[in-house]
Amino acid sequence: MNRNLRARDIMTKGVQCVRQEQSLLDASRMMRDLNVGCLPICGDDERLQGLITDRDIVVKCCAEGKDPAKVRAGELAGTLHWVDAETNAQEALDTMEIHQIKRLPVIDVAGGHRLVGMITEANLAKNLSDEDIAEFAVRVYAAN
Numbered sequence: 001m002n003r004n005l006r007a008r009d010i011m012t013k014g015v016q017c018v019r020q021e022q023s024l025l026d027a028s029r030m031m032r033d034l035n036v037g038c039l040p041i042c043g044d045d046e047r048l049q050g051l052i053t054d055r056d057i058v059v060k061c062c063a064e065g066k067d068p069a070k071v072r073a074g075e076l077a078g079t080l081h082w083v084d085a086e087t088n089a090q091e092a093l094d095t096m097e098i099h100q101i102k103r104l105p106v107i108d109v110a111g112g113h114r115l116v117g118m119i120t121e122a123n124l125a126k127n128l129s130d131e132d133i134a135e136f137a138v139r140v141y142a143a144n
Contacts, residue, residue, distance in 0.1 A: 005089035007106045008117065047113060092106075
């Protein structure tokens, strides 16, 4: 990876949030409409509170017999990992590998702690060598 790249250089911009109080049904419809498998969860203060994936909705709601129209997105926020927009891209990659995550929110700390983007596997594929992609896959998908 180019040593001069920062998180903001490789992220997808224009990420939309689901609100904490919105239902999982709302979140799933947003995912469908945006053609994404993950949404950031934001509070009333516009700050990132967590992430929710399509898998979270299926496993933690539907498979448990819960009504997705009644479960709020904020209830599934989970552990949150993120990087500052100015973080070196290699450090962002390392964060994803260490925590075995496939999506990493990017926050502009200097700009009011706003969510400005998301680093995904697709972003990595555009910026990593084939060897680096293979190493990432082994580290993130390796069985614990």
